[in-house]
Amino acid sequence: QEQQLSNGVRRRRRRVVLFSLPFQGHLNPTLKLAALLHAGGLAVTVLHTDFNAPDPARHHPELTFVPIHETPLPDAAVSPDSDILAKLLALNAACAAPFRDALASLLLCSGGHDDVACAVVDGQCYAAMRAAGELGVPVLALRTDSAAALRNMLAIPRLRDAGYCLLPIKEEKLDEPVPGLEPLRVRDLIRVDGCDAGELCSFVASVAGAVGAWVSGVVLNTFEAIEEPELAALRRELSLPAFAVGPLHMLFRRAPAPAEQGPHAPDRSCLAWLDARPPRSVLYVSLGSLACVGRGVFEEMAWGLAGSGVPFLWVVRPGFVTGAGASDGEEAPPPLPDGFEEEIKDRGKIVRWAPQREVLAHEAIGTFWTHCGWNSTLESVCEGVPMLVQPCFADQMVTARYVTHEWGVGMAVGEVVERGRVAQAVKKVMAGGDGAQMRERARHLKMQASDATSSAMDGLVQYIMSL
Numbered sequence: 235q236e237q238q239l240s241n242g243v244r245r246r247r248r249r250v251v252l253f254s255l256p257f258q259g260h261l262n263p264t265l266k267l268a269a270l271l272h273a274g275g276l277a278v279t280v281l282h283t284d285f286n287a288p289d290p291a292r293h294h295p296e297l298t299f300v301p302i303h304e305t306p307l308p309d310a311a312v313s314p315d316s317d318i319l320a321k322l323l324a325l326n327a328a329c330a331a332p333f334r335d336a337l338a339s340l341l342l343c344s345g346g347h348d349d350v351a352c353a354v355v356d357g358q359c360y361a362a363m364r365a366a367g368e369l370g371v372p373v374l375a376l377r378t379d380s381a382a383a384l385r386n387m388l389a390i391p392r393l394r395d396a397g398y399c400l401l402p403i404k405e406e407k408l409d410e411p412v413p414g415l416e417p418l419r420v421r422d423l424i425r426v427d428g429c430d431a432g433e434l435c436s437f438v439a440s441v442a443g444a445v446g447a448w449v450s451g452v453v454l455n456t457f458e459a460i461e462e463p464e465l466a467a468l469r470r471e472l473s474l475p476a477f478a479v480g481p482l483h484m485l486f487r488r489a490p491a492p493a494e495q496g497p498h499a500p501d502r503s504c505l506a507w508l509d510a511r512p513p514r515s516v517l518y519v520s521l522g523s524l525a526c527v528g529r530g531v532f533e534e535m536a537w538g539l540a541g542s543g544v545p546f547l548w549v550v551r552p553g554f555v556t557g558a559g560a561s562d563g564e565e566a567p568p569p570l571p572d573g574f575e576e577e578i579k580d581r582g583k584i585v586r587w588a589p590q591r592e593v594l595a596h597e598a599i600g601t602f603w604t605h606c607g608w609n610s611t612l613e614s615v616c617e618g619v620p621m622l623v624q625p626c627f628a629d630q631m632v633t634a635r636y637v638t639h640e641w642g643v644g645m646a647v648g649e650v651v652e653r654g655r656v657a658q659a660v661k662k663v664m665a666g667g668d669g670a671q672m673r674e675r676a677r678h679l680k681m682q683a684s685d686a687t688s689s690a691m692d693g694l695v696q697y698i699m700s701l
């Protein structure tokens with residue numbers, strides 16, 4: 235592929251190879267970055283797994299998509315009942331050799347190392363970082379979480395040695411600030427409930443080891459105005475360039491944005507339902523593409539929503555409730571509690587998947603009840619929508635703390651999800667003075683997000699050209 239420069243000279247585009255783990259929350263920012271790098275003058279190949287493969291027909295026509303043909307994935311990688319750590323470990327193991335083979339044949343078929351400037355790989359996929367590094371390809375790690383979450387992750391060995399994480403922590407220690415990671419308290423640190431502490435440490439050590447050994451820079455879907463101190467600290471700690479190129483979904487001025495990749499077709503009927511609602515009257519509820527809850531929590535959420543009296547749009551995806559049974563697993567959403575629909579009537583709308591960005595941009599939305607996945611958080615910030623937070627695992631704990639205490643644009647549902655407390659929290663955030671203050675701060679953050687420019691992206695393209 236060639237590129238025409240402004241002086242009329244044609245030159246061969248240098249190629250970037252991208253690879254993401256097959257999670258919705260990782261694939262979408264990766265595809266957006268791919269389109270933006272192409273708009274910046276680079277040729278782009280996206281290597282991808284067969285599992286959750288992106289549909290090339292729906293994405294940027296000038297990107298090249300190549301499957302890596304991983305071995306059939308074990309249950310641990312795909313089952314809604316397995317935790318995020320089990321998924322990450324299984325995916326790293328399954329992708330290592332196929333990714334290496336796919337990249338090696340790309341190097342053979344294209345102009346080799348002269349053609350391929352670098353690989354931008356998922357920052358959780360140490361196997362791909364290592365494979366690319368061993369093939370002599372410069373590696374950039376793409377983080378789809380926040381700078382604060384990455385700092386927390388890299389600090390885990392130090393925190394473990396100091397007794398701050400992974401051990402059963404004493405109740406009275408939970409509210410202590412964590413040295414070097416303020417405003418995080420012990421209770422806000424990355425955790426995956428029920429997972430083996432040793433496995434989590436060895437996963438983190440593998441990521442940190444790969445970053446230390448093979449990575450020439452880190453790319454983050456964040457922006458300076460929201461995480462300036464965290465980015466500065468990260469750059470110091472890693473001694474690597476860190477490009478804050480986000481919010482990626484806001485940067486499509488020069489290139490068409492790739493279609494969103496989702497596990498289900500978005501149910502657009504909810505937009506017409508929102509059209510009939512007054513401004514800021516509806517609570518949007520979604521815990522992203524991976525988080526699951528037990529039946530008990532699901533029922534408390536449902537009856538809390540019913541008891542609040544507030545209109546709501548709720549994403550209840552298939553597999554959202556754990557242990558729903560094999561027959562419910564793939565396609566059918568979990569059954570709603572008995573009597574729930576009769577109780578809420580038209581006050582609540584339930585969909586299995588929503589066009590989330592359009593929902594958040596709709597004037598009827600008052601607040602977003604979110605798990606604080608980083609994409610959802612950024613999308614809410616960019617629309618100036620305050621949040622009710624219910625973090626479930628990993629980086630979501632960290633982000634929830636920033637939302638509630640650093641940026642002041644949200645409040646917690648509470649550690650214990652119980653219908654009475656849920657109803658109270660919903661009413662408070664939708665109607666109370668606190669809600670109005672959060673909305674005002676959210677509006678300010680939205681302005682800062684829309685001021686984020688593509689200059690970091692230009693810097694990234696230049697850096698890639700220099701590799």
Ligand code: UDX
Pocket residue numbers: 257258259260262378379380494496520521522523524525549586587588589590591606607608609610611613628629630
């Ligand atoms: C995962 C992790 O959980 C998250 O913590 C990490 O930061 C990124 O990867 P996920 O849990 O899916 O992602 O959450 P999130 O990052 O919020 O991504 C969900 C995406 O799905 C968002 O872009 C959101 O717009 C989209 N979505 C969600 C829909 O389009 N429709 C829906 O109904 C629900």
